Amino acid sequence: MTSATIDSRRKKDLYERLRSLGVNVSAVEKCDLSYDELSDLTDRLEKLVNSRKQPRWER
Numbered sequence: 644m645t646s647a648t649i650d651s652r653r654k655k656d657l658y659e660r661l662r663s664l665g666v667n668v669s670a671v672e673k674c675d676l677s678y679d680e681l682s683d684l685t686d687r688l689e690k691l692v693n694s695r696k697q698p699r700w701e702r
Contacts (some may be wrong), residue, residue, distance in 0.1 A: 650678050657681045664688055 653670065657678075658668045666688065 654678055654681060657685050660685050661688065664692055 658672070661671060661684075662668050671681075671684070681698075
């Protein structure tokens with residue numbers, strides 16, 4: 644497998660994670676982010692969503 648194929652699969656996995664958070668993935672795809680940028684965005688959004696699920700007194 645080439646590195647481009649691996650990156651493509653890894654990006655698809657990140658897009659699926661974003662989709663599960665309710666993100667408009669087609670809008671994110673238009674930004675043409677690198678894998679690292681996309682990974683950072685996904686991690687930050689997951690952290691934000693998870694912090695919103697906790698009651699305020701547990702934050």
